[in-house]
Amino acid sequence: MAHHSLDALDKKILKLIAEDARIPFLEVARACNVSGAAIHQRIQKLTNLGILKGSQFIIDPEKIGYETCAYVALYLKDPASFDRVVAELRKIPEVVECHYTTGGMDLFIKLYALNNHHLMEIIHDKLQPLGLSRSETIISFNTPINRQLPITGLPEVATEPETEE
Numbered sequence: 001m002a003h004h005s006l007d008a009l010d011k012k013i014l015k016l017i018a019e020d021a022r023i024p025f026l027e028v029a030r031a032c033n034v035s036g037a038a039i040h041q042r043i044q045k046l047t048n049l050g051i052l053k054g055s056q057f058i059i060d061p062e063k064i065g066y067e068t069c070a071y072v073a074l075y076l077k078d079p080a081s082f083d084r085v086v087a088e089l090r091k092i093p094e095v096v097e098c099h100y101t102t103g104g105m106d107l108f109i110k111l112y113a114l115n116n117h118h119l120m121e122i123i124h125d126k127l128q129p130l131g132l133s134r135s136e137t138i139i140s141f142n143t144p145i146n147r148q149l150p151i152t153g154l155p156e157v158a159t160e161p162e163t164e165e
Contacts, residue, residue: 004049009034013042014051015151021055066094066112068119069140073105077133082106085130092126105136 006014009032016028025043029036046052061069076085082100089095089109097110113119119137127135 004051006051010042010046011151013039014046017043017052017055018148018151061112065114067115068113069143070111070113070119071138071140072109072111072123072127073136073138074107074109074127074130075104075133075135076106077131079106081131088130092122094122094126 012032013028016023016031025039026036029039032039043052047054074085076082085107086098089098089107092111094111094113095109096112099108100106101108111119111122113122116139119139123135123137
């Protein structure tokens, strides 16, 4: 996996937009003491490098009726079926994350359900038919920490900020 060196301007831009994805680029430019065009160029560069993966509105699942957040460890009968299982998991709208992991489990997923009964239906009707030998479910009661990775402590490269030509 490629790592990209970020200079001080990149870090400052990332910090500002991570705190508020709706901050106007002109405000970012003022805070960074560079032109708006320079900010647009840097944002485009960070996007092209895959460092920025877009912006989005975050929907609170509980506010729209999804009261149960669960993490499920999936143990496959046939570990060679990873790709097929992941393709099927993509079709289950309640599944919001899927991770390949170390340890005994094959996959680890995060999902939202309307309630515990709905969670049981998802596990029984949608997950078990994927070819699981078993699963382990952990229900989350609350998320006391939910944040972006901080932009501090990253390796820095000494470069001059880009200027308009």
